[in-house]
Amino acid sequence: MHRRVAVPTTAWPRLRDLFLIEWPKHIVPYSMLQNYISWNEKDPSYVRQSVEIYCLDADWEDGTFYLVNDSYLFFHTLDSDNARLESLLLMSLDNSKTYRCRCVYDRHLALLNRVVQRLGMEKSYEMACYLVHMPREIALDWDHLDPPEGIIFKPLTPDHAKIIAPVYPLRDQTSPGMFERIIRYNTSLGAFDEETGNLVAWCMQFQSGEMTALQVVDKKWLRSYLGSVLTACVGRKLAELGFDLWGIVASNNDPPQKLIARFRETGVNVIGMMHHVVFEPKRSKL
Numbered sequence: 001m002h003r004r005v006a007v008p009t010t011a012w013p014r015l016r017d018l019f020l021i022e023w024p025k026h027i028v029p030y031s032m033l034q035n036y037i038s039w040n041e042k043d044p045s046y047v048r049q050s051v052e053i054y055c056l057d058a059d060w061e062d063g064t065f066y067l068v069n070d071s072y073l074f075f076h077t078l079d080s081d082n083a084r085l086e087s088l089l090l091m092s093l094d095n096s097k098t099y100r101c102r103c104v105y106d107r108h109l110a111l112l113n114r115v116v117q118r119l120g121m122e123k124s125y126e127m128a129c130y131l132v133h134m135p136r137e138i139a140l141d142w143d144h145l146d147p148p149e150g151i152i153f154k155p156l157t158p159d160h161a162k163i164i165a166p167v168y169p170l171r172d173q174t175s176p177g178m179f180e181r182i183i184r185y186n187t188s189l190g191a192f193d194e195e196t197g198n199l200v201a202w203c204m205q206f207q208s209g210e211m212t213a214l215q216v217v218d219k220k221w222l223r224s225y226l227g228s229v230l231t232a233c234v235g236r237k238l239a240e241l242g243f244d245l246w247g248i249v250a251s252n253n254d255p256p257q258k259l260i261a262r263f264r265e266t267g268v269n270v271i272g273m274m275h276h277v278v279f280e281p282k283r284s285k286l
Contacts, residue, residue: 004092005058007065009044012037012053018063018078024133024271027246028103029063029076031209035186036067039207042185056088064088070174073099074208075108082111095119098280100170102208103131103248106273116279125170125278129248130270138267139239145232147191148224153233156188156202163199167217170278182207187237191230193218201226203234211235211247248274 007015016033019026040047053067063078064085073093077085085108093099093115104112116123147153156164161179168175182188188204200218205211211234216227235245251273 002056002087002091003058004054004056004088007053007055007060009037009040009047011060012040015053015060015063015065018061019076021078024244024246026063026076026078027133027244027271028105028131028208028210028274029065029074031243031246032067032074032103032207035205035207035209036069039181039185043181046181054088054092056084066092068099069207070178071098071100071172072178072207073101074103075101076105077108082108086111086115089115090118093119095121096281098124098172098278100172101275101277101279102206103210104275104277106275109275109277112277112279120282121279122282123277123279125276127276128251129274129276130251131272131274132247132249132268133271134235134245134266134268136239136242136244139232139235139245142232142236145229145236147229148221148226150194151191151200151221151226152194153189153191153230156183156190156199156204158183160190160199160202164202164215167215170276178207187234187241189230189234189237191216191221191226201230203227203230205234205238209243209246211238211245248276 012033016030019030036047036051051069053065055065063076066073066075066088075085075089079085158180161176161183164179165171165175182204186205190199191201192198193200200221201216203211203214211231214227214231216222238245
């Protein structure tokens with residue numbers, strides 16, 4: 001009989017390094033694990049209480065694991081048939097809880113669908129995305145990253161989480177605390193109206209390691225280049241820290257071939273499809 005076993009924090013770097021193979025194919029689990037290794041160094045008490053990484057039968061050498069942080073679920077495997085990962089998720093997930101799965105690889109979606117069905121749960125949200133990657137060397141060459149006139153760029157502070165969380169599309173009751181930690185421990189940048197001091201846009205590195213949560217909330221700036229230059233500034237900072245850049249782009253943003261062609265012109269590679277999925281206990285039908 002299989003058993004679920006916690007992966008100790010001392011083994012997290014070795015688990016992370018399994019995903020250097022065929023770089024950047026497995027950049028998502030690599031970056032996500034690196035994020036939590038860093039958080040454990042900065043706030044071991046929080047990680048000990050709130051972050052769980054498990055494997056099957058005390059064996060993670062094939063990269064099979066899952067991580068839960070509050071309602072967020074991340075998982076991966078290098079095993080080609082996904083069988084061990086499916087067994088691990090089926091024996092571990094609680095069908096009375098809601099899970100927010102960021103960055104589910106396309107090849108793992110059928111597995112997740114089976115798990116959701118067998119646990120008697122249901123999906124409440126799903127979005128297909130392109131997984132895009134840029135080598136850090138390209139971002140290090142970026143310059144002239146000046147904000148538009150009337151805007152100043154400054155690092156976010158944890159207090160800004162109260163502004164960001166209510167407009168985050170996948171928000172729940174844990175979102176304010178999540179954004180406080182992301183701002184406190186990860187790279188982030190805000191765009192502020194020079195005259196009023198109001199926060200009008202932001203970009204940050206999510207706990208999965210991706211450049212995300214880019215939002216421009218002031219309609220005045222929606223069609224400007226503010227979002228692009230703000231994202232580039234965060235990307236440059238991450239590249240200086242030694243990270244390749246990656247992110248996700250909703251697949252309905254543009255016709256696929258047009259979008260992919262535009263990415264390639266700027267040195268960005270589309271390396272696969274990802275899915276954001278939220279699943280929860282099945283609602284009773286009255």
